[in-house]
Structures are given as structure tokens and as C-alpha cells.
Amino acid sequence: MTNAIKVERLTKAFGDKTALNDISFHLKQGEIFGFLGPSGSGKTTTVKILTSQLLHTAGDVEVFGVNLAKANRPQYLKRIGILTDNSGLYERLSIYDNLELFCKLYDVPLKRIGEVLDEVNLGNEQRTPVKQLSKGMKQRVTLARAILHKPDLLFLDEPTSALDPVNAQHIRKTLTRLNQEGTTIFLTTHNMEEAEQLCDRIAFINNGVITAMDTPQNLRLAYADPTITVKTSEGSFIVHKDDNGAKQIQALITQGKLLAIHSNEPTLGDIFVQLTGRELQ
Numbered sequence: 591m592t593n594a595i596k597v598e599r600l601t602k603a604f605g606d607k608t609a610l611n612d613i614s615f616h617l618k619q620g621e622i623f624g625f626l627g628p629s630g631s632g633k634t635t636t637v638k639i640l641t642s643q644l645l646h647t648a649g650d651v652e653v654f655g656v657n658l659a660k661a662n663r664p665q666y667l668k669r670i671g672i673l674t675d676n677s678g679l680y681e682r683l684s685i686y687d688n689l690e691l692f693c694k695l696y697d698v699p700l701k702r703i704g705e706v707l708d709e710v711n712l713g714n715e716q717r718t719p720v721k722q723l724s725k726g727m728k729q730r731v732t733l734a735r736a737i738l739h740k741p742d743l744l745f746l747d748e749p750t751s752a753l754d755p756v757n758a759q760h761i762r763k764t765l766t767r768l769n770q771e772g773t774t775i776f777l778t779t780h781n782m783e784e785a786e787q788l789c790d791r792i793a794f795i796n797n798g799v800i801t802a803m804d805t806p807q808n809l810r811l812a813y814a815d816p817t818i819t820v821k822t823s824e825g826s827f828i829v830h831k832d833d834n835g836a837k838q839i840q841a842l843i844t845q846g847k848l849l850a851i852h853s854n855e856p857t858l859g860d861i862f863v864q865l866t867g868r869e870l871q
């Protein structure tokens with residue numbers, strides 16, 4: 591599979607503060623790639639560099655096979671969609687008028703506005719001024735705007751951070767559907783359940799350094815707990831996943847005492863703490 595993005599030895603310094611320190615990763619076309627890290631770890635800085643809003647200090651960024659520094663910026667911007675905290679919406683204009691401006695900018699037919707607003711559950715609010723919207727509704731308008739021109743590659747910086755669980759789930763379903771239709775997605779989050787649900791691969795970032803990168807399943811296998819919790823009629827206890835543990839469980843079955851067995855699978859959050867000593871949140 592070809593790469594949508596290839597990042598090699600990327601470094602970004604703000605004065606004497608190193609926000610990204612020699613990071614490398616690639617994003618295959620058609621995948622959802624998650625960037626997980628706590629506040630201040632370098633997620634937004636990465637998105638800004640990849641979306642050509644910020645220059646990097648060292649390293650190489652390739653987008654759709656072309657070095658970003660040499661790429662045709664307007665053409666690249668037409669192939670990507672961006673959702674960040676900073677919505678950039680015109681507060682006094684209605685949702686429809688905001689999207690109409692974008693349609694004109696990107697040569698998109700106006701009938702697309704209704705489609706994307708239905709997509710984000712705002713079909714009945716087209717004429718509402720943006721200043722009257724809640725934070726979560728604004729975030730949904732920003733997503734609608736990001737997908738208006740059907741980009742090949744979508745950058746989402748904390749896409750569900752301001753949303754209630756119902757709308758967050760609705761957005762996740764939209765992202766899954768867009769991805770099934772071929773959109774490549776780069777997603778930053780500190781919500782590990784979201785990453786688990788959506789992402790094909792994940793990179794953990796901490797203090798500007800990538801500490802692990804793989805599929806959620808492989809990460810869990812690599813950091814799997816070597817124990818199992820066994821629930822019996824006499825209480826719960828831990829056995830090791832070895833021959834001795836197997837004999838203990840066999841004996842409990844024979845004695846009719848075994849009630850349940852739970853593998854102690856680490857969550858992505860647990861693995862992040864193991865690797866960095868920090869919580870994701």
C-alpha cells in the first residue's frame with residue numbers, strides 16, 4: 591500500500607523548547623492512524639506541520655509521494671481536510687453561509703451542504719448563526735466543513751473532545767464510513783477508547799518522542815500481563831499463564847469450584863503508563 595504521509599526524523603523547536611524530537615512514522619493510504627499522547631506531548635504541533643501551517647526545524651515530510659517543502663501548497667490543501675480546536679468559523683454567519691463560503695473557495699456544488707450537515711446531525715440547523723451554537727455543535731460544523739470537498743486525507747485534532755457521548759459516537763460512525771469510502775485519517779486524541787475503536791495503527795507520543803507504534807492488538811499482545819484472574823466459589827485469585835497455572839485451573843474445574851476466568855489484558859492507557867510513567871489524560 592502506498593503512503594499518504596511519510597515522516598522521517600522530524601524535529602520542531604520553539605526557541606529552546608523542543609516540541610518534536612526526531613520522530614519518524616508513515617501513514618498508509620486508506621488507514622486510520624492515531625496519535626495518542628497527554629497534553630503538551632506534541633500532537634497539535636505534528637498536525638500543524640503535516641497540514642502546512644507550521645514549518646519544521648529538521649527532518650523530512652513527504653505527502654502523497656512529494657516532499658512537503660516542494661509540494662504545490664494550494665493543490666495539497668485541496669486534498670486534505672482539517673479539524674482543529676480553533677474552528678475559524680464566522681460567528682455572525684449562519685451554518686449554511688459559513689459552508690457556502692467554503693464551497694465557493696473549493697469549487698464544491700452547494701447541494702453538498704445539506705449532505706454534510708445531515709452527516710453531522712445538523713440538518714435542521716442550517717440557518718442558525720454560529721454564535722448561537724454550543725461548543726459541540728460548532729465542532730460538528732467544523733467537521734462538516736472539513737469533509738465538504740471530500741478530501742483524500744483528513745486530519746482530526748481531538749475530534750470528539752467537546753462532544754457528549756451520543757454525538758461523539760455519531761461522529762465516530764461518520765469517520766468509520768468516510769474511511770470505508772477511502773478517506774485516510776490522521777487522528778490525535780487522548781481518548782484511548784476512541785483510538786481503540788477507530789484506529790488501524792497507533793503511535794504513542796510523549797514529550798515529543800514516539801515511544802511505541804503498532805496496531806492496538808499487537809500493542810496489547812506485546813505488553814500482555816502474564817497472569818489470569820480466576821474466580822472460584824472460595825474467592826478470586828491470580829494464576830500465571832504457565833504449566834503450573836494450567837494445573838491449578840484444571841484442579842479447580844475437577845473440584846467444581848471454578849466460576850470464571852478473566853485474562854488481565856492491558857488497556858492502551860495501561861500500556862502508555864507502563865512506557866512513560868504518565869497518564870494519557
Ligand SMILES: Nc1ncnc2c1ncn2[C@@H]1O[C@H](COP(=O)(O)OP(=O)(O)OP(=O)(O)O)[C@@H](O)[C@H]1O
Nearest residue numbers: 604607608609627628629630631632633634635636
Ligand atoms: N507556538 C509555540 N511556541 C512555543 N511553544 C509551543 C508553541 N506551540 C506549542 N508549544 C509547546 O510545544 C509542546 C507541544 O505542544 P502541542 O500543542 O503540540 O501539544 P499537544 O500534545 O497538542 O497538547 P494538547 O493535548 O494540550 O493540545 C508544548 O510544550 C507546548 O507548550
